[in-house]
Amino acid sequence: xTLIMVVDDDQDxxxxxxxxxxxxxxxxxxxxxxxxxxxxxxxxxxDLILLDVMLPGLSGxxxxxxxxxxxxxxxxxLSAKGDKQDVVxxxxxxxxxxxxxxxxxxxxxxxxxxxxxxxxxxxxxxxxIGNIKIDQIEHSIIxxxxxxxxxxxxxxxxxxxxxxxxxxxxxEALLSEVWGYRPATDTRLVNVHIQRLxxxxxxxxxNPTIILTVRGVGYKAGVPGSSQ
Amino acid sequence: MKSxxxxxxxxxxxxxxxxxxxxxxxxxxxLGSALFNQISSGIFDEKLKLSISDAQSxxxxxxxxxxxxxxxxKAALKLILAEILAVPPKSFESAARELAIFSYAKTKSLYKxxxxxxxxxxxxxxxxxxxxxxxxxxxxxxxxxLKYIDxxxxxxxxxxxxxxxxxxGKYEFYVxxxxxxxxxxxxxxxxxxxxTGIALTLLIGLITFFVFRRLIAPIRDAARVAEELTAGxxxxxxxxxxxxxxxxxxxxxxxxxxxxxxxxxxxENLSKLQxxxxxxxxxxxxxxxxxxxxxxxxxxxxxESFDPTISRSAELLISQIERFESLLTDLLEVSRFDAQxxxxxxxxxxxxxxxxxxxxxxxxxQDRIIQLWAPDKPVMVDVDPRRIKRIVRxxxxxxxDHREDKSIDxxxxxxxxxxxxxxxxxxxxxxxxxxxxxxERFWRADSSRARTTGGTGLGLSIxxxxxxxxxxxxxxxxxxxxxxxxxxxxxxxxxxSIQSKPISAQPE
Numbered sequence: 123x124t125l126i127m128v129v130d131d132d133q134d135x136x137x138x139x140x141x142x143x144x145x146x147x148x149x150x151x152x153x154x155x156x157x158x159x160x161x162x163x164x165x166x167x168x169d170l171i172l173l174d175v176m177l178p179g180l181s182g183x184x185x186x187x188x189x190x191x192x193x194x195x196x197x198x199x200l201s202a203k204g205d206k207q208d209v210v211x212x213x214x215x216x217x218x219x220x221x222x223x224x225x226x227x228x229x230x231x232x233x234x235x236x237x238x239x240x241x242x243x244x245x246x247x248x249x250x251i252g253n254i255k256i257d258q259i260e261h262s263i264i265x266x267x268x269x270x271x272x273x274x275x276x277x278x279x280x281x282x283x284x285x286x287x288x289x290x291x292x293x294e295a296l297l298s299e300v301w302g303y304r305p306a307t308d309t310r311l312v313n314v315h316i317q318r319l320x321x322x323x324x325x326x327x328x329n330p331t332i333i334l335t336v337r338g339v340g341y342k343a344g345v346p347g348s349s350q
Numbered sequence: 351m352k353s354x355x356x357x358x359x360x361x362x363x364x365x366x367x368x369x370x371x372x373x374x375x376x377x378x379x380x381l382g383s384a385l386f387n388q389i390s391s392g393i394f395d396e397k398l399k400l401s402i403s404d405a406q407s408x409x410x411x412x413x414x415x416x417x418x419x420x421x422x423x424k425a426a427l428k429l430i431l432a433e434i435l436a437v438p439p440k441s442f443e444s445a446a447r448e449l450a451i452f453s454y455a456k457t458k459s460l461y462k463x464x465x466x467x468x469x470x471x472x473x474x475x476x477x478x479x480x481x482x483x484x485x486x487x488x489x490x491x492x493x494x495x496l497k498y499i500d501x502x503x504x505x506x507x508x509x510x511x512x513x514x515x516x517x518x519g520k521y522e523f524y525v526x527x528x529x530x531x532x533x534x535x536x537x538x539x540x541x542x543x544x545x546t547g548i549a550l551t552l553l554i555g556l557i558t559f560f561v562f563r564r565l566i567a568p569i570r571d572a573a574r575v576a577e578e579l580t581a582g583x584x585x586x587x588x589x590x591x592x593x594x595x596x597x598x599x600x601x602x603x604x605x606x607x608x609x610x611x612x613x614x615x616x617x618e619n620l621s622k623l624q625x626x627x628x629x630x631x632x633x634x635x636x637x638x639x640x641x642x643x644x645x646x647x648x649x650x651x652x653x654e655s656f657d658p659t660i661s662r663s664a665e666l667l668i669s670q671i672e673r674f675e676s677l678l679t680d681l682l683e684v685s686r687f688d689a690q691x692x693x694x695x696x697x698x699x700x701x702x703x704x705x706x707x708x709x710x711x712x713x714x715x716q717d718r719i720i721q722l723w724a725p726d727k728p729v730m731v732d733v734d735p736r737r738i739k740r741i742v743r744x745x746x747x748x749x750x751d752h753r754e755d756k757s758i759d760x761x762x763x764x765x766x767x768x769x770x771x772x773x774x775x776x777x778x779x780x781x782x783x784x785x786x787x788x789x790e791r792f793w794r795a796d797s798s799r800a801r802t803t804g805g806t807g808l809g810l811s812i813x814x815x816x817x818x819x820x821x822x823x824x825x826x827x828x829x830x831x832x833x834x835x836x837x838x839x840x841x842x843x844x845x846x847s848i849q850s851k852p853i854s855a856q857p858e
Contacts, residue, residue, distance in 0.1 A: 132637050138644045145648065202636045224640040224675055227647050294707070310695070338698040338730055 124238060127168035129153045129185065130200065131178050139172065142227045148234075156180030160188055168195065170238055172230075175201045175212060183215045190216035194273045196237035200225075213314040218275035219301055220311070236302030237275065251284035252332030252344035254323060265323065275300065276319045283333060283343040292340040316341060363563050371555040378547045386543055390536050397532055398491065398507055404447070405509030405525035406489055412523060416515055427518065428463060437467040446504075446528035448496060450475055451513065454484060454520040463518055471497040475508055475524050483510030483522050496528055505529040568596045572603050584611040621688075628685040632678055639678065643671050673806075680808035684791065687815040694819055696844045699735050700728035701769055702762055708742045709760070712750070719753075720746070724762040729769055732844040737816040741824075742771060744809035745836045749775040752834065763852035769842050770853035776833035785826055789814045813838075821847050825855035 126148045130136045133154065140150045151166055153159055157179030163171075171189065175182040186197055199212040199220040209220055218237060221230055249256040255264045261277065263270045272280070279300050283291065291299075293312040301311065320327040332344040357364045412434055421427045435449055450466045452475070466472060474497045482490055489509060496504040506526050513521040571588050578586045587607060590600035646667045653661040686692050702724040709720050731738075749758045754777035761772040780788070787793045792807035810824075817824050822840030837855045839848055 132641070135637055135641045135644075138641045138648075141648060142644050145651075202633050223636040224643050224678075227644045338700065338728075 123147075123149045124170070125149045125151060125166060125168040126234070127151045127153060127159075127163065127166065127171045129156070129159055129171065129177065129182070130174040131155065131176070132174075142231070146231045154178075156182065156185050159185050163189060163193075170196045170198065170234055172234075173197055173199050173217070175199055175203070175208060183211050186212060186215040186217050190273075194271070196274055198230075198234065198237065209310065210314055213311065214318070216273065218273060218315075233302050236300075249281065249284045251280060251287075252323075254280075254332055256281060256284055263323065270322055272319070272322060275315065276322065279315060279319055280323070280333075283341065287343045287345070290336045290339050290342045296340065312341075362566060363559060366562050367555055367559045370558045371551060374554045375551055378550055382543045382547050386536075386540060389539055393532050393535065394529075397527065397529065401507045401525070401527040402489060402491060402509055404527070405491075405511070408449075408525050409489075409509075409511035409513070409523050413511075413513055416513065421516075424517075427515070431463050431465060435465050435467045446530065448474075448506075448526040448528075450522075450524040450526065452480065452522045452524070453518070454522065463515065463521065469499045470526070471499060473497060474506075474526060475510075479508065479510060480522060483512065483524075484520075486510075487512075494526070496526055505533055565596075568600060572599065575603070575607070579607055579610065584614060625685050625689040629682065629689070632682040632685065635678055639671070639675060643675070646671055677806045677808075680806045680812060683812055684808055684815075687812070692815070692819060694734040694844075695736070696732050697735055698730055698732055699738075701731050701733070701738065701771065702729050704735055704739060705742055705760060705762060705771060708739050708746065712743065712746055718757070719750075720758045720760060722760045722762070725764060729762060729764050729842075731769055731840065731842045733820055733840065734816075737819065738840075741813040741816045741838055742773075744813040745771075745773040745824075745838065748809060748836070749773050749777075749834070752779075753777040756833070761853060764842070765850065765852045767842055767846055768839055768848055768850060768852055770837050770839045770851055772835060772837045772853040772855075774833065774835045774857070779830045779833045780828040781830055782828065785828065788826060789824075821845075823848060823851075825851070827855040827857060 124147075126143055128136050128139050128143070128150055130139070130152075131154050136152045136154070140152060143150045151162065151168060153162055156177035159180070173182045173185060177185065180188075182199060186199070189195065189197065196219075197217045199209075199217040200223060201208055201212065201220055202223045209222075212220055219233055221233070249258060253265060254270075256262075256277075257264065258281065263272055263277070263280065279296070282296065282299050296312050316333060317327075320330050320333055323332050324330050330344070334342050334344050336342055358368070415434065416430065419427075419430050421430060431451060435451065437447060437449055448467045448470050450470060450472070452464050452472070453462050464472070466474075474494060476492070476494060479490070479492045479494070482492075489511060491507055491509045494506055494508045496502075496506045506528050508524055508526045511523045511525075513523040515521050568588070575586050575588050584607070587604045588600045590597050590604070646664065650664045650668050653664045656664065683692075702722075705722065705724070709722065713720055746758070746760070753775045756776040759772075759774045761770075761774070763770050763772075789810050791811045794807060814824055817838055817840065820840045822838060825837045825839070826834070828834035835855050835857055837851070837853045839851045839853070841847055
């Protein structure tokens, strides 16, 4: 069974989340303090973490950084503030997605499903983007013989772009494809993750050759074999 | 460099200095000419007095000399007259004096003894004066010019007497006194007067300029400080020196600035506190609202197992929670505008695509209700897409709320620097007097009217704030029964401003 770790200091909210997630068929583990997360995380090894930003003991952003040092597990931040700095701090610490309270529980579940989905549906073994080889079976990224570690979201983002090399993806298209969003939501999420992904896969993130920006529209995959 | 006219208008110092200089020029001119006239007539009178007494004694002596001379013939008489006329030529200017002897008779000149000293031309004495002299028994005088054979001319006084020459008859005797010395003195005095006048005028001008500038320096300072205060630099104060009236102006000014600063900071604090409170309340409400929302959804999901009243209650609960939530979101956005914490995140986007997306989001199925009229090619603009979407969403929702089952036209037009999005409905419209109130928070066109959609009452107010952030405007036209037309106009490029509007709110 899929185990979800819910980290929130508001007990009622956490309990309610537990009820909703149980109803959706997940097993839930509730944690109330930021500094209690790491021991439990190591012991339970959950499949996904719902993480509140404001936590006693240790802030959600700090917790997120600690987890990312050890694991690529999907992290969805829960924030009571829609302010940009708050959201960006969480995403830059390694969170895959965020939900602003009060969120629609069905949308939360839908997004969690996207994050939990194993991207094995359509396996074409040799995908290429720029000078990077994507091995979908091994779930790994190889540049010049070296393996680059990516979170599952970053992997999905890269695969989405690589699968249709000619297509220009708008931010909205990427949101619905990679994050499972409905339209008319915030596209800042895409910008932050593209930047994070570039910092990992590009040799020079200032002059990207793998994920190209199309001004006024969105992003597209770099041409395989182009000079780096 | 400012033109004198502009300087006159804008500079008090210039105005006062030039007025004072002009007045002093007039006064100095009047005083100078009066002084010059006094001096010159004084000098002339003195010379005249001396000249007349000198001429009288010379005439007397000459008459005596002629009367008592023992001459036998005409040659001897001529010799005596030559002796008389042999005045030493001018070596000392002060004593410059010439003599002239003319016979009365003009035509019959068998033997005449006319003569002048030092090659003086006979016409140095005018005919008119000669007639006057002949007729007069007394001493007469006049102004004239000394004319020499070599062409030299000098101003002079001429004094005339009559002589009786034994055996030769009546003769005129003239003594001429040169005024060259006096003219030179006068010219010198005139030069000095000019020099003094000019120096005095300059001095007065300079003194006025500096004294006055010094005097109004605190006023200039006050004006500068006041400008800075207006610009928001509330810390600035005037420099104060001494204890005089100007210093007291400074004290009062600074007191005013202090009180102003206190008032403003007090109001700022109050308003900040207020905004913080609104923002905090909104945030604090979010967590419980999340729980409520989830709980209500769980209840709603199993509503079929309840009896009808509870089931209906669950439905109402859900819809009201949604309404509450959008109100909270809008409230938070308004508090962000009030705190001036709203910032643009500019991207280059196609506004037509953006409007289409918004229409699809609001009315995915009802494509017949809303018609879009847009240019064929993409209209690229530098905007914050989130905010522009929100404006368009608010305008369309508003039109949908008031359309009264009629269709809605959305039009996009661009020109070189601006783009307009017009949303036109043909519904209930509004009174023209309501126009100003439209963008007020929580204002409703018709309070008695039941709400069809869950608008928060903040939508248009937020849309206007969003437009202003883009240096844009929202124009409105409306008439009761005829519908309404809302036009958003924004500059296409970041940092631009609106020069003209591609769509006018007033329908044709």
